Amino acid sequence: MKLNVAIGLACVISCWGASASANSAVACISLEAQVADQSLAIVPLPERSGPRVQTSGRVPHVQLNIELKPALLIELHRLAYLLPGVEERPTIVSLPGAKGMWLNDNVPVVHSKAIVSGREFSHIHEDGSLHAPLPFERALEVERKGWGERHPWADRFDGWEGLVMLYSPTETDHLKILIQLVTESYNYVTGQSMSTPGC
Numbered sequence: 400m401k402l403n404v405a406i407g408l409a410c411v412i413s414c415w416g417a418s419a420s421a422n423s424a425v426a427c428i429s430l431e432a433q434v435a436d437q438s439l440a441i442v443p444l445p446e447r448s449g450p451r452v453q454t455s456g457r458v459p460h461v462q463l464n465i466e467l468k469p470a471l472l473i474e475l476h477r478l479a480y481l482l483p484g485v486e487e488r489p490t491i492v493s494l495p496g497a498k499g500m501w502l503n504d505n506v507p508v509v510h511s512k513a514i515v516s517g518r519e520f521s522h523i524h525e526d527g528s529l530h531a532p533l534p535f536e537r538a539l540e541v542e543r544k545g546w547g548e549r550h551p552w553a554d555r556f557d558g559w560e561g562l563v564m565l566y567s568p569t570e571t572d573h574l575k576i577l578i579q580l581v582t583e584s585y586n587y588v589t590g591q592s593m594s595t596p597g598c
Contacts, residue, residue: 441537441583444576447545452566457551459494460564462528471568472527478578479523481596482585492516496525500581502589509590512558520588521581527567529577531584535560546576561587 453463476498480487484506490499492515499519502508506518513532514520521531530550533541538561541547547565554560565581568574582595 444540444544444546447566447573447576449569451545454548454564460530460551461524462526462564462567465526465528465567466569467526467567468569471571471574475527475568475574475577476523478574478596479521479581482582482593485585488519490522491519493522493524493530497522500531500585507589507591510558510588512556513561513588515559515562521584529565529581531563531565531581532559532588533561533563533580533584534587537561537580537583538563541565541580546580 450464452465455461455463476487479485479500482500484503486501486503488499488501489495490497492499500521500523502518502520504518508514508518510532515530521529523529538549538553541563542549547563550559550562550564552559553562565577566573568577579595582593585591586593
């Protein structure tokens with residue numbers, strides 16, 4: 400079977416919808432500038448507060464025990480699509496209901512193998528979790544500090560080593576880190592040095 404077909408199945412990996420409860424909006428933080436070789440000069444992540452998120456651990460790769468905060472999910476979508484040249488489209492790699500983060504044709508791509516299919520470098524599931532590629536070492540840190548976990552198929556394809564699920568935000572501080580990591584993913588894939596979108 401062609402790799403694209405395998406890729407398409409691989410992020411049918413992703414998500415099931417979920418219901419939600421309420422909380423408040425959010426502030427934002429900035430990323431450090433990129434260094435000359437286009438790798439991010441990023442600061443270490445803090446430990447994620449709260450209980451460890453449980454997931455399926457397999458495909459489809461979904462969260463199991465998150466209490467959703469609708470206001471934070473709205474703000475996540477608003478901020479994520481402020482990144483330059485990112486369009487909201489129906490996902491081409493995840494389950495129905497997920498929103499693809501699609502790079503328009505004016506945005507360069509320097510790590511094309513990290514993109515699962517097309518120019519959809521990430522997608523946001525209905526529960527606010529998302530799949531996105533990061534540099535491998537950052538992906539390991541994300542897992543170690545409790546912000547997400549590597550995709551179950553991350554070691555199956557060249558370029559997927561840093562593919563992670565980032566967990567849904569359940570606190571304002573979680574959303575700050577989540578948007579920071581989405582921006583790092585964007586910068587990794589595009590070779591750019593954008594700051595985290597502001598509110």
